[in-house]
Amino acid sequence: xxxxxxxxxxxxxxxxxxxxxxxxxxxxxxxxxxxxxxxxxxxxxxxxxxxxxxxxxxxxxxxxxxxxxxxxxxxxxxxxxxxxxxxxxxxxxxxxxxxxxxxxxxxxxxxx
Amino acid sequence: xxxxxxxxxxxxxxxxxxxxxxxxxxxxxxxxxxxxxxxxxxxxxxxxxxxxxxxxxxxxxxxxxxxxxxxxxxxxxxxxxxxxxxxxxxxxxxxxxxxxxxxxxxxxxxx
Numbered sequence: 323x324x325x326x327x328x329x330x331x332x333x334x335x336x337x338x339x340x341x342x343x344x345x346x347x348x349x350x351x352x353x354x355x356x357x358x359x360x361x362x363x364x365x366x367x368x369x370x371x372x373x374x375x376x377x378x379x380x381x382x383x384x385x386x387x388x389x390x391x392x393x394x395x396x397x398x399x400x401x402x403x404x405x406x407x408x409x410x411x412x413x414x415x416x417x418x419x420x421x422x423x424x425x426x427x428x429x430x431x432x433x434x
Numbered sequence: 435x436x437x438x439x440x441x442x443x444x445x446x447x448x449x450x451x452x453x454x455x456x457x458x459x460x461x462x463x464x465x466x467x468x469x470x471x472x473x474x475x476x477x478x479x480x481x482x483x484x485x486x487x488x489x490x491x492x493x494x495x496x497x498x499x500x501x502x503x504x505x506x507x508x509x510x511x512x513x514x515x516x517x518x519x520x521x522x523x524x525x526x527x528x529x530x531x532x533x534x535x536x537x538x539x540x541x542x543x544x545x
Contacts, residue, residue, distance in 0.1 A: 352531070353531070357534075357536075362522055363538050364438075364537050365477070365536040367533040367534055367535065367536075370532070370533045412534075421490050422479070422534060424469070424476040424477045424479075425476050426476045427475075427476050
């Protein structure tokens with residue numbers, strides 16, 4: 323079963339525009355992570371935001387976390403064709419061992 | 435600092451056979467997690483190993499088993515392969531509380 327769900331499932335934008343992807347989850351978390359996956363290969367870790375953080379930046383990426391709404395968003399500013407990929411949110415669930423559960427993903431296409 | 439290496443990259447097996455997939459951990463990481471990703475889906479958690487012990491398991495049958503070695507590398511074994519086992523198998527190493535470093539995956543096709 324999926325802990326998180328990304329929205330939208332697919333997004334197509336022009337190069338230079340901003341892309342926003344949202345993630346909702348169901349249970350309390352230790353942290354939430356965003357990953358990128360190109361063409362069905364390995365996932366690349368983008369950013370980790372802990373449950374006591376509200377916003378985090380890394381280069382052109384901005385992640386927000388609202389634990390009261392159990393939601394997060396990933397903003398990619400000034401998108402490039404190379405940003406074309408699937409993006410997944412993943413939650414590290416509170417309690418027990420570190421179990422990171424992935425959402426269903428957003429497929430982003432950036433048109434040159 | 436080395437990344438995570440998975441082998442083989444591609445594999446074709448016949449239904450009923452057994453398969454072993456291998457994964458090396460990134461230096462400094464003591465936790466390995468395995469995921470199965472069907473086409474168009476998010477990765478599904480199979481199990482996790484921490485310091486050579488299975489630390490947690492997802493909703494997969496016992497014919498999915500694993501090992502972690504003293505150098506923190508790991509194996510995933512699948513017995514009695516079924517057609518639905520065809521997927522991308524991903525290995526990730528980590529240090530507790532940190533993000534995961536993934537390998538490039540093994541694409542398994544069961545015919």
